[in-house]
Amino acid sequence: MKPTLWALIGALAMPLGASAFDMRLNGFMSIAGGMTLGDDQTLVIDPVNLAAYDNDLNFATDSLVAIQAIAEVNDRMTATAQMVGRGGEDFNTQFEWAYLTYEATDSLDVKGGRLRMPLFYYSNFLELGYGYQWVRPPVETYNIFVTTLEGISADYNFYIGDFSAKASGYAGSTQGTDPESGSEVDFNTLAGGSLDLAINNLSFRGSYNKADNATLTREVQVAPPPNYTVSTVGQTFDFPIEFISAAALYDNGTLFTIAEYTSTLNDTNLINNRYNSYVSLGYRVGTLTPHATFARYEEETNSIDPGYNQNPREYQSATLGMRWDFDIAAALKVEYTRREDTNPDSLRAVGDADLLSFAIDVVF
Amino acid sequence: MKHFALRTLTGLMLTTLMMSAAALADLVIVVHPSNTAVIDQSFLKNLYLGNTRQFSTGVRAEPLDLPAGDAIRETFLNTAIDQTPVKYRRHWSKALFTTGQQPPQELSSSTAVINAVASDPSAIGYADSEALNDSVKVVMRVRL
Numbered sequence: 001m002k003p004t005l006w007a008l009i010g011a012l013a014m015p016l017g018a019s020a021f022d023m024r025l026n027g028f029m030s031i032a033g034g035m036t037l038g039d040d041q042t043l044v045i046d047p048v049n050l051a052a053y054d055n056d057l058n059f060a061t062d063s064l065v066a067i068q069a070i071a072e073v074n075d076r077m078t079a080t081a082q083m084v085g086r087g088g089e090d091f092n093t094q095f096e097w098a099y100l101t102y103e104a105t106d107s108l109d110v111k112g113g114r115l116r117m118p119l120f121y122y123s124n125f126l127e128l129g130y131g132y133q134w135v136r137p138p139v140e141t142y143n144i145f146v147t148t149l150e151g152i153s154a155d156y157n158f159y160i161g162d163f164s165a166k167a168s169g170y171a172g173s174t175q176g177t178d179p180e181s182g183s184e185v186d187f188n189t190l191a192g193g194s195l196d197l198a199i200n201n202l203s204f205r206g207s208y209n210k211a212d213n214a215t216l217t218r219e220v221q222v223a224p225p226p227n228y229t230v231s232t233v234g235q236t237f238d239f240p241i242e243f244i245s246a247a248a249l250y251d252n253g254t255l256f257t258i259a260e261y262t263s264t265l266n267d268t269n270l271i272n273n274r275y276n277s278y279v280s281l282g283y284r285v286g287t288l289t290p291h292a293t294f295a296r297y298e299e300e301t302n303s304i305d306p307g308y309n310q311n312p313r314e315y316q317s318a319t320l321g322m323r324w325d326f327d328i329a330a331a332l333k334v335e336y337t338r339r340e341d342t343n344p345d346s347l348r349a350v351g352d353a354d355l356l357s358f359a360i361d362v363v364f
Numbered sequence: 365m366k367h368f369a370l371r372t373l374t375g376l377m378l379t380t381l382m383m384s385a386a387a388l389a390d391l392v393i394v395v396h397p398s399n400t401a402v403i404d405q406s407f408l409k410n411l412y413l414g415n416t417r418q419f420s421t422g423v424r425a426e427p428l429d430l431p432a433g434d435a436i437r438e439t440f441l442n443t444a445i446d447q448t449p450v451k452y453r454r455h456w457s458k459a460l461f462t463t464g465q466q467p468p469q470e471l472s473s474s475t476a477v478i479n480a481v482a483s484d485p486s487a488i489g490y491a492d493s494e495a496l497n498d499s500v501k502v503v504m505r506v507r508l
Contacts, residue, residue, distance in 0.1 A: 026460055029404045070464055073426065080464040094383060106418045109463075124464040131454070155463070157415065199406070251375070328432060328453050 023071040027364055030129040032062030032087075034357025036128075043339060047143040049180035051088025053355055053362060062135055064127055068097070076103045084127055087088035092275040096148055106271040117149050118170065118194060119209050121247040121260050130360030133323050135333050138278040140317060141262050144243075146176035149190055160331035166196040173314040174211055183218045183270075185239060187213040192243070201252045216270050241266045257281045268333050272299035282323075289323040313349045315341045330362040388487050390493035391439055393480065396485040403488070403503045409445040411488070413455060414465050419488075427468035428477050428489035433470035435473060440490045473498075 021301040035057045036043055044052040051061045068082040082097035099113030116124050122137040126147065129135070137144070151172015159167050169192035177184050192209030216239035223230045247260035266273060275298045282291035299312035321335025337355040341348045391402065401419035410416040411427050419425045430437040432449065441447045447455070456467040472476050474491035480501035481487045496502070 025466075025467060028457075030463060066461070068461060068464075070466055078464070081462075082461070097464070099464075105416070106416060128458070128461045131458045131461070226491065325450065328450055329457075363461070 007353070023069060025067065025069050027065065027067040028128055028130055028362065029065045029364075030063055030127070030135075030359050030361045031059070031175055032129075032131060032357060032359035033057060033059040034062065034135070034355055036270075037354040037356060038352075039289040040357075041351065042307075043139075043353040043355050045139050046086065046088040048143045048147060048176075048179070049088040053357065060087035060090075062357065065091065066089075066096070066127060073100070077101065085322070086127075089325065093146075109155045110152065111154070112152045114123050114148055114150050115153055115170065115172065117144070117147055117174065117190070117209075118153075118168065118192070118244045119144060119207065120241045120262050121205055121258070127357055128363075129333070130329070130331060130363045133280070133282050133289055133291045133344070134293065134319065134321060135335055135357045135359040138280075138317070140295035140297040140315070141260060141276040141278055143263075143274075143297075144157075144209070144264075145178055146187070149174035149187070151190075160197075163197050163199045165198075167193070168196075181218070183216050184234075186215045186217070187241075188213045188215070190214070201250055203249045203251075204250075204283055205245070207243075207245045211239075211241050213241040214241055218270075220250045236294050237268065237270055239266065239270055254284050255282075256284075258273070266302065269302055269310075272301050274299055287325040289325070291316075291319075291321050293319040293321075293324065295319070303340060311347045313344075313347075313351065314340075314343055315339055327362075328361065329364065331361050335356045389438055389504040390492055391443075391508055392493045392502045393444070393488070393490050393506075394481050394494055394496070394500040395488050395503055396481055397499070397501045398485050398500060399488075399503075401425075405444060408504075412445050412452075412468060413447075414459055414467075422488050425488055426484065426486045428480055428487055429468040429470045430474070430477065430490070431470050431472065436490065436492050439506065439508060444490070454502075 003062040005206050013160035034053050036053050036055050042052045042054045044050055045061060064084060064086045066084045071079045073079055074279055076153055078101045079147060080097055080101060081095060084096045085091040085093040095114055096116060097114060099111045099115055104110055118124050120141060122132065122142060125131050126137060126142060149172035150322045151170055153168060153170035154165060155168045171189060173188055174190060175184065190209060190211040192207060193204060195202045206353060215234045215236050217234045220231050220235045221230050221232055231232055242265040245256065245260060245262040249258045257280065261277040263287045264274040276296065278293055278295035280290050280291060280293035296316040298314045299309060301312050317337050319335055319337040319341040324332045326332055335357055338351045341350050341352055343349060372498060392410065399419065400419045404462050411425055415427060438449055441449060459465040471480060476496035477489035477491045478495050478497065478500055481489050
């Protein structure tokens with residue numbers, strides 16, 4: 001762990017006694033490890049840093065630590081900061097959250113600052129291992145390399161008959177570098193909304209997110225006249241993109257299941273459209289939770305200019321795992337994932353892989 | 365004879381224990397004497413799970429908890445708001461780390477809860493009736 005992290009924790013912890021704010025410190029940590037079972041197998045699990053497992057046992061890829069501080073500014077306003085250090089990035093910490101919340105009414109919260117990009121169901125708590133059954137949510141769906149945005153959001157809680165509902169909207173901007181291509185993506189304005197509905201043991205979430213004026217900058221080699229010397233220049237393209245998600249959950253306390261379908265649509269030749277989904281089933285027996293998941297990743301080329309089409313990738317995975325809640329605030333997980341590249345032989349890109357991984361997740 | 369005496373003694377002690385248990389075996393939900401809000405089970409559940417932040421009167425509500433592992437707390441979770449300790453913990457961990465919503469404040473004992481409620485019109489808590497005094501208003505009673 002980096003000394004900077006501890007310095008930050010120290011800096012945050014100090015005002016506890018000294019300041020007028022009522023402040024609470026919380027955090028969570030995952031210590032995880034794993035390896036693929038074949039010599040030539042790699043499996044990318046962290047889209048932000050492209051961290052992957054290979055045939056050597058690795059303890060960094062899925063490990064992370066997060067510290068969260070909440071200070072009450074006054075009765076209606078709180079300041080929240082959350083720092084996450086990921087093992088795949090040498091535990092360098094990033095502020096995933098840094099925002100002010102204003103409770104406008106009993107049912108309306110407004111936030112401003114650095115927020116999570118709430119694209120899909122688990123996007124808001126992607127790193128909180130304690131909050132789900134797996135070592136990590138399915139990478140077939142959770143493969144977006146930007147996780148935060150700077151902007152504002154509003155959450156409104158209400159009831160529709162027997163349904164409890166939450167409507168959320170947000171707008172902001174963010175940028176990131178695709179670790180796979182090196183392209184820089186700038187979401188000048190990303191805006192979206194989601195609706196959560198819950199009744200008894202059933203809940204649903206749908207979301208739509210759009211960045212109309214996003215750009216992508218790619219380095220290209222050019223050899224301009226008169227002397228045709230090859231040089232590298234950044235070339236910027238329009239990169240309008242949409243993210244859509246629909247999720248359904250059932251949880252009766254013992255048996256639970258979740259299914260989610262997401263799509264990432266892009267009206268250019270720059271990247272392929274993505275259609276991703278997973279379905280997971282788990283059963284709690286005392287402190288044990290065996291679970292099974294099937295996930296699928298599919299791409300479709302945009303047929304705008306077939307000359308530039310990239311080969312669509314497709315793969316799927318099956319995961320069998322066990323979660324053991326050995327303490328009220330801690331869980332041990334072990335799981336086995338079998339991924340198959342379902343492209344025809346000549347187009348295979350990611351390859352098959354067998355991954356064995358485990359994690360200890362704690363909240364404090 | 366000796367055995368009989370011993371058994372009688374044990375029996376007596378048990379009866380005494382049970383009687384005293386019956387006498388103080390209540391869990392009470394308490395608010396400030398000035399609080400006139402309607403408080404029922406569904407309100408308690410919504411408040412302790414963070415779905416609402418105010419009383420029926422529109423006044424802000426500050427729920428108080430006892431520490432994890434406390435027997436009174438487990439009774440409250442099970443009977444009043446229909447939660448197991450693990451389910452409750454999971455709910456708040458998720459809420460805390462997804463929306464930044466804070467769980468009810470934890471106080472160390474029933475006496476601390478009574479004292480806090482007595483001095484704060486927005487506070488609401490549960491306590492062992494043994495710690496009860498007339499500085500607070502009882503709005504609900506749960507037999508243990």
